[in-house]
Amino acid sequence: MKLKGRVALITGGAQGIGRATALAMAREGADVAIGDLNQDRAQGTVAELQRLGVRAAAISVDVGDRASVAGMFQQCVEILGPVDILVNCAGTGAKGRGLEIPEDEWDRVLDVNLRSIFLCCRQAVPGMMERGWGRVVSISSQAAFSGSAIADLPYAASKAGIIGFTRGLARMAASQGVTVNAIAPGLIDTEFPIRGGRRSREEWLASVEKTVPIGRLGTAEEVAELILFLSTDGASYLTGCTIAAAGGSLMY
Numbered sequence: 017m018k019l020k021g022r023v024a025l026i027t028g029g030a031q032g033i034g035r036a037t038a039l040a041m042a043r044e045g046a047d048v049a050i051g052d053l054n055q056d057r058a059q060g061t062v063a064e065l066q067r068l069g070v071r072a073a074a075i076s077v078d079v080g081d082r083a084s085v086a087g088m089f090q091q092c093v094e095i096l097g098p099v100d101i102l103v104n105c106a107g108t109g110a111k112g113r114g115l116e117i118p119e120d121e122w123d124r125v126l127d128v129n130l131r132s133i134f135l136c137c138r139q140a141v142p143g144m145m146e147r148g149w150g151r152v153v154s155i156s157s158q159a160a161f162s163g164s165a166i167a168d169l170p171y172a173a174s175k176a177g178i179i180g181f182t183r184g185l186a187r188m189a190a191s192q193g194v195t196v197n198a199i200a201p202g203l204i205d206t207e208f209p210i211r212g213g214r215r216s217r218e219e220w221l222a223s224v225e226k227t228v229p230i231g232r233l234g235t236a237e238e239v240a241e242l243i244l245f246l247s248t249d250g251a252s253y254l255t256g257c258t259i260a261a262a263g264g265s266l267m268y
């Protein structure tokens with residue numbers, strides 16, 4: 017078991033990519049805390065984790081809110097112990113497209129997608145550095161490189177910001193046994209791309225044939241495998257990277 021004795025905190029772990037990551041880490045022996053707005057779903061995922069024989073906790077959090085993030089870390093430490101692996105997976109898209117969106121909507125998306133990662137890392141990384149081991153994996157997006165196909169400007173900007181933040185923090189923490197990496201998923205089959213009527217499932221599926229060389233959507237489990245790898249000892253010489261999980265639609 018590659019993560020036995022480790023504590024992982026996964027934001028946005030109630031469903032989708034975060035849930036698949038939580039399950040993959042639990043199968044490798046990690047104890048897992050899930051920080052999510054959606055406590056009904058988080059509790060369901062925690063029950064699945066416990067059935068795998070690990071300790072698990074659902075913690076209510078709004079990742080864009082400083083006090084809420086501080087409370088999540090405090091609860092995680094009390095229930096499971098200090099965080100060894102932080103996965104920043106919670107994310108949101110804007111309500112509206114293009115330059116017409118209100119400024120407060122811009123701020124909300126930047127807070128949930130980018131400021132949250134600063135807030136979580138500020139809680140987690142100093143302790144990891146002191147203990148000499150840690151892993152941070154943050155979920156960016158293909159939109160950071162290619163722009164959002166539906167002109168969600170704050171989404172593309174926030175996801176690009178994650179890449180710069182990852183590189184900066186990776187340099188800062190590298191000598192203390194802490195690696196910091198990001199994943200840029202392409203079109204992954206979760207509820208996210210169609211949430212809130214941002215686009216129809218048909219509109220979304222139509223883009224697969226045109227843009228994805230592998231010719232199908234990715235699965236949450238395929239992204240989770242990559243996050244799992246970056247969280248193990250086997251990935252100890254990888255830091256500051258952003259790895260595409262995009263079926264060939266993003267090559268660099």
Ligand SMILES: NC(=O)c1ccc[n+]([C@@H]2O[C@H](COP(=O)([O-])OP(=O)(O)OC[C@H]3O[C@@H](n4cnc5c(N)ncnc54)[C@H](O)[C@@H]3O)[C@@H](O)[C@H]2O)c1
Nearest residue numbers: 028030032033052053054078079106107157201204206208
């Ligand atoms: N699915 C895709 O095609 C795709 C592509 C590129 C990037 N991503 C990114 O992957 C990450 C995970 O997305 P997913 O596809 O699993 O989506 P999802 O909608 O299934 O899961 C997102 C989770 O984040 C939680 N969340 C949202 N806002 C939150 C907040 N303020 N505080 C706490 N929790 C919050 C939700 O409750 C949900 O459980 C996101 O950051 C998303 O931007 C997804």
